[in-house]
Amino acid sequence: MPDSPAKKPSRIQQRNRRVILDAALEVFSKHGYRGATLDQIAAEAGLSKPNILYYFEGKEDIHVTLLSQLMDTWLDPLVALDPDGDPRREILDYVDRKLTMAGELPRESRLFANEILQGAPRISPELHSHLKPLFDEKCAVIAGWVEAGKLPPLDPQHLLFSIWATTQHYADFEAQAQVLLGAETNPQPRAAAHLRAMFGALLAQPSGAASVH
Amino acid sequence: MPDSPAKKPSRIQQRNRRVILDAALEVFSKHGYRGATLDQIAAEAGLSKPNILYYFEGKEDIHVTLLSQLMDTWLDPLVALDPDGDPRREILDYVDRKLTMAGELPRESRLFANEILQGAPRISPELHSHLKPLFDEKCAVIAGWVEAGKLPPLDPQHLLFSIWATTQHYADFEAQAQVLLGAETNPQPRAAAHLRAMFGALLAQPSGAASVH
DNA sequence: GTCTATAATGAGATAGAC
DNA sequence: GTCTATCTCATTATAGAC
Numbered sequence: 001m002p003d004s005p006a007k008k009p010s011r012i013q014q015r016n017r018r019v020i021l022d023a024a025l026e027v028f029s030k031h032g033y034r035g036a037t038l039d040q041i042a043a044e045a046g047l048s049k050p051n052i053l054y055y056f057e058g059k060e061d062i063h064v065t066l067l068s069q070l071m072d073t074w075l076d077p078l079v080a081l082d083p084d085g086d087p088r089r090e091i092l093d094y095v096d097r098k099l100t101m102a103g104e105l106p107r108e109s110r111l112f113a114n115e116i117l118q119g120a121p122r123i124s125p126e127l128h129s130h131l132k133p134l135f136d137e138k139c140a141v142i143a144g145w146v147e148a149g150k151l152p153p154l155d156p157q158h159l160l161f162s163i164w165a166t167t168q169h170y171a172d173f174e175a176q177a178q179v180l181l182g183a184e185t186n187p188q189p190r191a192a193a194h195l196r197a198m199f200g201a202l203l204a205q206p207s208g209a210a211s212v213h
Numbered sequence: 214m215p216d217s218p219a220k221k222p223s224r225i226q227q228r229n230r231r232v233i234l235d236a237a238l239e240v241f242s243k244h245g246y247r248g249a250t251l252d253q254i255a256a257e258a259g260l261s262k263p264n265i266l267y268y269f270e271g272k273e274d275i276h277v278t279l280l281s282q283l284m285d286t287w288l289d290p291l292v293a294l295d296p297d298g299d300p301r302r303e304i305l306d307y308v309d310r311k312l313t314m315a316g317e318l319p320r321e322s323r324l325f326a327n328e329i330l331q332g333a334p335r336i337s338p339e340l341h342s343h344l345k346p347l348f349d350e351k352c353a354v355i356a357g358w359v360e361a362g363k364l365p366p367l368d369p370q371h372l373l374f375s376i377w378a379t380t381q382h383y384a385d386f387e388a389q390a391q392v393l394l395g396a397e398t399n400p401q402p403r404a405a406a407h408l409r410a411m412f413g414a415l416l417a418q419p420s421g422a423a424s425v426h
Numbered sequence: 427g428t429c430t431a432t433a434a435t436g437a438g439a440t441a442g443a444c
Numbered sequence: 445g446t447c448t449a450t451c452t453c454a455t456t457a458t459a460g461a462c
Contacts, residue, residue: 201415266458
């Protein structure tokens with residue numbers, strides 16, 4: 001690790017770190033943490049295995065670095081949810097942003113899903129420090145909208161869960177969707193229309209979620 | 214492999230196979246395919262490693278067996294969707310059944326999610342032979358309901374995706390939900406209420422999914 | 427049928443030359 | 445900074461005794 005007196009990473013160093021991280025994202029998202037090997041990452045990056053270990057302390061270091069960087073990007077769409085905007089519009093726009101992001105960054109989505117699925121062993125601290133506060137804050141915003149009568153009664157926490165689940169589904173379960181939809185070019189437009197209709201219906205509901213029975 | 218002249222597995226053999234499969238489900242669903250080791254499975258099953266390999270040809274054999282058995286159970290709730298029933302009721306009951314199943318069989322949900330997430334390398338044939346035909350059949354049923362005016366216009370394929378995504382989310386992303394909801398006893402009742410409200414709103418929508426802008 | 431011991435492979439990490 | 449060669453350990457699978 002090059003960090004003796006002056007800790008200024010050269011342009012080559014910065015570039016190599018990026019190349020390695022991009023290769024690692026490709027491999028980790030496809031095979032999971034344990035399924036990925038340094039050989040695969042090295043091959044994908046076009047570097048030798050020891051060279052990889054010159055830039056990172058080990059396999060886990062690479063993985064944690066990826067997850068940490070990802071977290072910020074991943075939360076951007078939710079950060080942008082504006083408490084002063086029109087409630088219905090804000091939430092539907094958030095759904096759009098989230099779906100777009102899953103479509104553009106499917107590897108990141110799968111990397112995250114892999115980690116959570118296995119109990120978040122390496123990203124748990126970030127969940128508490130970054131995700132939880134933001135989640136609570138935005139849930140309070142939505143709850144405020146409901147109390148102000150700007151939205152029908154609904155459960156902010158589970159609404160956000162549903163948004164996450166449905167938007168990330170297209171990245172995380174892509175293999176299944178490809179089998180079921182056939183070689184259809186791109187499911188995204190129809191997915192976007194469906195999700196707008198679904199969440200739009202929920203948010204437009206007059207009032208009092210009538211029991212179904 | 215005991216299959217020379219008479220292929221009748223003894224009661225002990227049947228029992229041991231079940232014990233091994235249950236242990237394997239526990240381990241595979243927690244660590245993924247590559248993350249799981251025969252040592253862990255053997256320890257969980259209370260058997261020796263060579264004994265495991267007496268009953269199964271290898272690690273992959275165990276995994277494939279699990280996935281194949283799971284597929285049938287997993288599709289039961291959808292099979293039960295009745296073309297002759299009340300459309301809205303049928304779909305909402307399906308959501309309930311799916312959520313209940315994910316709550317009762319979270320390990321199975323995660324095993325399946327792990328496999329799909331990594332591109333369904335081992336279960337792809339079953340997706341084509343079992344899931345696809347059923348999916349097409351039930352989509353046609355729902356499409357028929359829409360054409361008959363019994364349901365508002367909606368996209369059957371993406372409706373099913375949304376149902377799968379939201380119900381399985383609670384099992385697959387349990388680690389995240391636990392962080393965000395705190396040590397709350399059981400999210401299931403509120404999740405069920407939310408999903409009934411959401412899908413109920415979509416299905417009750419008068420007609421013509423109005424563009425949101 | 428089940429075990430102990432061990433072979434064979436694969437993968438993370440390091441030594442040391444260049 | 446980067447490479448070749450190597451070490452070490454974990455893991456799948458087998459051999460052979462009981």
